Amino acid sequence: xxxxxxxxxxxxxxxxxxxxxxxxxxxxxxxxxxxxxxxxxxxxxxxxxxxxxxxxxxxxxxxxxxxxxxxxxxxxxxxxxxxxxxxxxxxxxxxxxxxxxxxxxxxxxxxxxxxxxxxxxxxxxxxxxxxxxxxxxxxxxxxxxxxxxxxxxxxxxxxxxxxxxxxxxxxxxxxxxxxxxxxxxxxxxxxxxxxxxxxxxxxxxxxxxxxxxxxxxxxxxxxxxxxxxxxxxxxxxxxxxxxxxxxxxxxxxxxxxxxxxxxxxxxxxxxxxxxxxxxxxxxxxxx
Amino acid sequence: xxxxxxxxxxxxxxxxxxxxxxxxxxxxxxxxxxxxxxxxxxxxxxxxxxxxxxxxxxxxxxxxxxxxxxxxxxxxxxxxxxxxxxxxxxxxxxxxxxxxxxxxxxxxxxxxxxxxxxxxxxxxxxxxxxxxxxxxxxxxxxxxxxxxxxxxxxxxxxxxxxxxxxxxxxxxxxxxxxxxxxxxxxxxxxxxxxxxxxxxxxxxxxxxxxxxxxxxxxxxxxxxxxxxxxxxxxxxxxxxxxxxxxxxxxxxxxxxxxxxxxx
Numbered sequence: 001x002x003x004x005x006x007x008x009x010x011x012x013x014x015x016x017x018x019x020x021x022x023x024x025x026x027x028x029x030x031x032x033x034x035x036x037x038x039x040x041x042x043x044x045x046x047x048x049x050x051x052x053x054x055x056x057x058x059x060x061x062x063x064x065x066x067x068x069x070x071x072x073x074x075x076x077x078x079x080x081x082x083x084x085x086x087x088x089x090x091x092x093x094x095x096x097x098x099x100x101x102x103x104x105x106x107x108x109x110x111x112x113x114x115x116x117x118x119x120x121x122x123x124x125x126x127x128x129x130x131x132x133x134x135x136x137x138x139x140x141x142x143x144x145x146x147x148x149x150x151x152x153x154x155x156x157x158x159x160x161x162x163x164x165x166x167x168x169x170x171x172x173x174x175x176x177x178x179x180x181x182x183x184x185x186x187x188x189x190x191x192x193x194x195x196x197x198x199x200x201x202x203x204x205x206x207x208x209x210x211x212x213x214x215x216x217x218x219x220x221x222x223x224x225x226x227x228x229x230x231x232x233x234x235x236x237x238x239x240x241x242x243x244x245x246x247x248x249x250x251x252x253x254x255x256x257x258x259x260x261x262x263x264x265x266x267x268x269x270x271x272x273x274x275x276x277x278x279x280x281x282x283x284x285x286x287x
Numbered sequence: 288x289x290x291x292x293x294x295x296x297x298x299x300x301x302x303x304x305x306x307x308x309x310x311x312x313x314x315x316x317x318x319x320x321x322x323x324x325x326x327x328x329x330x331x332x333x334x335x336x337x338x339x340x341x342x343x344x345x346x347x348x349x350x351x352x353x354x355x356x357x358x359x360x361x362x363x364x365x366x367x368x369x370x371x372x373x374x375x376x377x378x379x380x381x382x383x384x385x386x387x388x389x390x391x392x393x394x395x396x397x398x399x400x401x402x403x404x405x406x407x408x409x410x411x412x413x414x415x416x417x418x419x420x421x422x423x424x425x426x427x428x429x430x431x432x433x434x435x436x437x438x439x440x441x442x443x444x445x446x447x448x449x450x451x452x453x454x455x456x457x458x459x460x461x462x463x464x465x466x467x468x469x470x471x472x473x474x475x476x477x478x479x480x481x482x483x484x485x486x487x488x489x490x491x492x493x494x495x496x497x498x499x500x501x502x503x504x505x506x507x508x509x510x511x512x513x514x515x516x517x518x519x520x521x522x523x524x525x526x527x528x529x530x531x532x533x534x535x536x537x538x539x540x541x542x543x544x545x546x547x548x549x550x
Contacts (some may be wrong), residue, residue, distance in 0.1 A: 010381035014389060017370035017433050024430040025396055028407035035410045087305050090298040104537060105306045110532035112313050115493050115507045116526050119514055120312035123319075123330070130315065163309065213398060221400035224493065228514065238402050245498065247405055251413065258406045265400060 037257035054256035062240050062257060069236040070264065072151070073220030076158035077212055080166040083159070084211070085204075088167050092174035103171070106164050118157055118228045122148060125229070149231030157225035162218055166211040173207025174200070212272065217265055237261055304484035320523030328517045339520040346521055353525055355421065356490050359505065363428040363489040368482035370429070371436025375481070376474065378437065379444025396434040403500030404431060412499065419501025427499045428489040435488060436481035443477025483536075490500060490529070 013100050039051040059066065091102045109117060124130050125147045135141045177200065185195040223238030230236075237257060244254035319329055344350045351482075374393075378386060396404075406429050412419060451473070455465040457505035493507040500508055510522055 007383070010377040010383040010386075011404055013373040013377035013381075017374040018389065018392075018438065020370060020429060021392060021396060021433060024408060024411070024426055028393070028404075028411040031414055032407035035414070083305060087302045090302050094299065100541070102302065102306070104541075106309060108313065108530075108534075109309050110487065110491070111530045112316065112526055113491050113493070113507050113510065113529075115510050116316060116522070117312050119510065121519065122514075124312060124315050126330075127331075135485070160312075163305075185536045190368040217398055217400050221402045223402070224511075241402055241406060242497070245409060251410065255405065255410060258403050260399060262403045270399070286493070 022142060032255045032258060035251050036259050038252050051252065053254040055260065058253045058256045059260060062237065065235055065237045065240050066260065066264070068234070069220050069238070069261075070268075072155055072158060072219070072226075072236060075215055076155050076162070076219045077166075077216045079159040080163050080215055081208060081211070083169075084163055084167040085170060085208075088170035088174055088204075088207070089200075092171050092177075099175075103168070106167055109161075109164060114161060115224060115228075118161065118224055121157055122228050123161065125153065148229055149233065151230070151234050154226050154230040154234045154236075155230045160221045161222075161225065162215040165214040165218075169210035169214065170204060170207040173204045173210075177203050209273075213269065216268070220265060221261055289515070295451040316523050317527045317530070320520055320527045322520060322523075324520060329414070329520045329523070330517070339524045343521055343524055346519060348504060349509055349521060349525075352504035353506045355424075355504060356506040359421070359425050359428055360486045362425055363432055364482045364486040366425075367429045367432035367436050367485040368478060371433040371481055371485070372440045372474070372478045374433065374437040375440025375442075375477070376444055376470075379441040380449065393434045393437055396431065397438065401431075401492075401494040402498075405495035409498045419499055420503045423499045423501065424496055424503060424505065427495045428485075428492060429493060431492070432485035434489050436478075436482050439481035439484060440474060440477040443474050443480075447473050487533075 036054055037049070037050045037051050039053070087106075091099055095102055106231065112120075121239065125132070127146050127148065132147065136143060136145070181199060181203075182195060185199050190198065201206045220236075221238050223236055223242050226239055228236050231273065238261075241254055241257050241261070244250045244257065248254075319332075320339055321335050321337070322329055323334035323338070324331075325333060331410055374389070377383075378389060378393075379428065405427070408423075408430070410420075411417075412423055417423060452465055452469050455469045458466065491507065492505075496505055496508060497511070504512070506525070510518065513519070513522070
């Protein structure tokens with residue numbers, strides 16, 4: 001009796017939370033898949049008809065936004081790796097006793113609402129704002145120069161908003177590196193550059209991998225940065241999905257586009273994991 | 288530069304520049320909460336004032352939005368804190384059939400694009416004709432917070448020594464007594480960290496809330512709606528106060544942890 005109860009314990013613990021996730025996370029995904037294959041409109045109601053047209057039409061109409069989202073997602077992720085790696089490296093190896101202080105400073109942005117931070121950038125970068133106003137009055141940049149409503153502003157905003165998610169996992173991976181491994185490399189007459197390229201870099205790859213997972217998905221599917229910083233000519237797929245769902249209430253098209261986005265992100269992540277499998281990376285590191 | 292760029296002072300200066308970049312919009316937000324603006328637009332610096340701190344709650348629906356946000360965040364913290372901790376305890380402590388599938392669902396929920404989560408939950412509510420509002424927001428926040436709490440608690444549980452619980456049982460404690468007097472105190476730091484994470488995720492969430500809010504406003508939604516007409520300084524002040532409270536909690540937490548470590 002008590003053995004039976006013991007074997008049931010994990011299931012009892014899981015039950016309430018799993019029920020919540022099943023009803024409000026798993027089932028909605030299925031509902032959305034079904035909705036994306038329905039036809040009809042918001043007035044007359046929808047019927048399930050295996051209507052693939054929502055996909056064909058949706059992708060046909062909005063392929064620009066889909067491609068732009070993927071491009072912005074990839075570029076902003078690469079920028080985050082390039083900007084973030086030296087920071088993670090320096091804190092991990094040279095942060096000394098103040099490591100946690102630096103990490104805390106990197107996490108400060110999360111204490112301010114994501115939307116408010118992005119609007120604060122809009123305010124700072126506006127055409128006659130705190131940055132461009134003085135530059136223009138000094139004549140350093142032409143009067144019609146602007147940063148907002150450019151793709152650079154959107155990509156910059158994306159890189160800004162998700163950078164801490166990239167630095168933290170890279171830092172964790174670098175911090176774990178045993179200093180004795182670096183000493184061993186030097187004892188074996190590896191130069192500093194060789195030690196970095198052949199020891200530090202491979203050992204940090206799992207962190208880079210985790211960082212990309214945490215930043216590429218939110219960056220690609222974001223619509224806040226494109227709306228606030230990008231003007232009308234830099235809309236991403238998130239803007240379209242948001243608009244179709246909440247303004248036009250064209251649920252089949254909106255669901256089809258959401259599913260397309262989800263599929264693209266999944267394919268991207270799996271291809272990426274395959275190309276740079278974390279286990280392979282660990283194997284290489286262990287060798 | 289002797290010793291290479293990576294060892295020199297250059298990298299330290301670079302790190303501080305990146306930190307400055309991260310903090311810059313926060314500084315702008317705080318600064319313009321002190322701006323003595325005369326017109327509707329809080330865009331140009333017109334002198335220093337504390338008056339917006341006195342007039343903090345003068346915009347009724349903004350105050351209501353902030354109250355909604357805080358209330359939803361507290362309820363999310365409690366509900367997701369309990370449900371997520373139970374999952375984390377099960378995954379960290381027991382080996383059972385189905386744990387792999389559960390881990391997969393956790394991973395999917397954490398890595399899923401927010402917009403896809405928000406859109407699919409809206410699909411469910413639309414299909415079932417559920418009226419959108421306070422409760423649908425709360426449901427969505429608990430939904431996306433559970434996995435984060437579970438992962439945090441699981442990490443804590445895995446580092447613990449289960450022999451203490453065996454000892455409690457050997458000494459005649461029943462399962463409930465063992466849980467209350469031994470397991471819970473041991474995993475409590477993880478539960479607390481996970482619940483605070485749920486609070487932070489909830490109060491900041493925009494995307495999923497935007498899909499499932501109906502006409503109900505939260506703090507981020509109100510800001511979003513007001514961007515086109517310009518933000519009143521009260522938003523800056525509220526943002527500043529939330530930021531200050533977060534810093535205070537983090538610093539107190541760090542000091543307490545240091546004291547415990549030294550004791």
